[in-house]
Amino acid sequence: MDTASMGPEALRELIQGPSDVEWSYEMRRQCQEILPHLFLGPLQASKSIEILQSLGITHIVCIRDSKEAFSVRPRFPESFAYLVLDVQDSEEQNLISLFPGAKKFIDEAIANGGSVLVHCNGGISLSPSFVVMYVMQYYGLSWEDALHMVQNRRYCISPNGGFMTQIKEYESIYKAKNVIASNPPRLANTRRKRSEEDDEDNIQREGERTKRALMDDDDDDDDDDDAMQT
Structure with a gap:
């Protein structure tokens, strides 16, 4: 009571x-x-x-x-x-x-x-x-x-x-x-939110890594074309 x-x-x-x-x-x-x-x-x-x-x-x-x-x-x-x-x-x-x-x-x-x-x-x-x-x-x-x-x-x-x-x-x-x-539900929601934010950060970081890898591949292709022209 x-x-x-x-x-x-x-x-x-x-x-x-x-x-x-x-x-x-x-x-x-x-x-x-x-x-x-x-x-x-x-x-x-x-x-x-x-x-x-x-x-x-x-x-x-x-x-x-x-x-x-x-x-x-x-x-x-x-x-x-x-x-x-x-x-x-x-x-x-x-x-x-x-x-x-x-x-x-x-x-x-x-x-x-x-x-x-x-x-x-x-x-x-x-x-x-x-x-x-x-x-x-x-x-x-x-x-x-x-x-x-x-x-x-x-x-x-x-x-x-x-x-x-x-x-x-x-x-x-x-x-x-x-x-x-x-407070267990609140704590669980906090942990879930943090987990979701971590997932979003991981996805964003993975996307940035993929983007950089593609850009590096493009740069390598350009170098090869220049070499062939030379």
Whole structure:
């Protein structure tokens, strides 16, 4: 979804989110809907099958530090489709390399009418980083606007410094991909035009070579006639 056609007021409302929600400390243990059919929360939000079903959740992205595998795990594999990402919850962890797989999982779930919960242990740093990158690309936002949009729906998020650096880097990455994806016909036409121009130049050069060869032959014939007359 591209926000380029949105006016400033509509874009501001999108980023600010609902104004009638009062944040409370208990909401840290719950999940929040960040955009239609995409929820973000902590491990606690993934433990109640009744709550998950009441929200219409069909798919769950479980992001965990490998040391947390015993507790942060798929609990209802018979009821939900899971994507488990084992990472290190540290500033050195590369999230950008893992994001395409998560994005594909979320995209396919939503496209098929499902709803997705993305969670880590606390829902504060790790899983919010993935959701910020997803929102950024989904709406075509800057990293600042995407971060504010997610924070305005789940107030307690706070990606660590390393994750923030990657969130900022991802803005230029997804924008470059969009440019490449939107311009193949233009690039192909440019290459075709250059090829046609090269062909025309080659034909012109070949014609000039042929013309010079014919002129040289005429000069040789003239020389022969002069020699015979002599």
